[in-house]
Amino acid sequence: MKITVIGKSPAWQDAGGACSGYLVEEGDTTLLVDCGNGVFGKLREYVDYAAVDAVVVTHLHSDHCIDLIPYSYALSYSPRARAFPHPRPTLYAPPGGRDVFRQITGAWNAPELVEQAFCLIEYEPQQELTLGPLTISFHEVPHFIRTHAVKVTSAGGSFTFGADCCPNEALVEFARGTDLLMIEATLGAPEEGGKRGHLTWAEAGAHGRAAAARRLVLTHIAADDDLARARADAEREFGRPIEIAVEGATYNI
Ligand SMILES: [Zn+2]
Ligand SMILES: [Zn+2]
Structure with missing residues (x-):
């Protein structure tokens, strides 16, 4: 299984960059995990977007799903659209996704744009999905x-993407023993006041250690943040070297 970082920015993309998007390939099977702003154009540098088997969306924040809109336009209206294979890519959206896409594109009177472009299925988080040689499972995080x-599992091992989350045990349990944990590390220090929603660099390292992840990659982090400190904070807690996601990086499991 090969994982390629298509985009790794937080909610605003780096200069020339993209938000959340990870390409997973095994044999002839191609899966895109998340499709945030900037991802669609970058995806095209790696694969034929019409030949992607499935897109899985972790949650409905714009930095994880908004490029489904240009992706839908391409599947519907591009010069090649008529020749595209059927069925189209399957879009596994979180429960409620269909209504959210209808609201967004309904703003310009195209409410069914996404569901007509993709084969849209709202996944049941308790149920595993099978995609060729890949098994896809979900776990809710706060x-x-x-x-x-x-979590994407193949014969060779498992890749876990933590999505966006505040500190929690659920991710630790879900990711336990995974070969590669891609974990958000948005913050240098915890949010002050109100509800927390993201991890600090140190917390990301601690979660990786608690989960006994074999390899830990920090993501959802801005290129102009203090990456040296991010690495130091995370490695101190993880107890071993970590990596910081860069676009185009590949990982083999
Ligand atoms: Zn989010
Ligand atoms: Zn995000």
């Missing part, structure tokens, strides 16, 4: 809206 961590 964030500002309903959000699911995703």
Whole structure:
């Protein structure tokens, strides 16, 4: 299983960058996890977007799903659209996703844009999905809206993406022993006041250690943040070297 970082920015993309998007490939099977702003154009540098088997969305914040809109336009109206294979890519959205997409694109009177472009299925987080040689499972994690961590398992091992979350045990249990944990590390220090929704660099390291992840990659982090301190904070808690996601990085499991 090969994982490529298509985009790793937090809610605003880096210069020339993209928000959340991770390409998972095994044999002929292609899966995109999240499709945030900037991801669609970057995806095209790696694969034929019409040949992606499935897109899985962790949650319905814009930095994780908004490029489904240009993706839908391409599947519907591009010069190649008529020749695209059927069925189209399957879009596994969180429960309630259909209504959210209808609201967004309904603002310009195209409420069914996304569901007509993709084969849209709202996943049941308790149920595993099978995609060729890949098994996809979900676990809810605490964030500002309903959000699911995703684990992709193949014969070679497992890749876990923590999505966006505040400190929690659920992710630790879900990711236990995973070969690669891609974990959000948005913050240098905890949010002050109000509900927490993200992890600090140190917390990301601590979660990786508690989960006994074999390899830990920090993501959802801005390129102009203090990456040296992020690395130091995370490694101190993880107890071993970590990596910080960069676009185009690949990981083999
Ligand atoms: Zn979010
Ligand atoms: Zn996010």
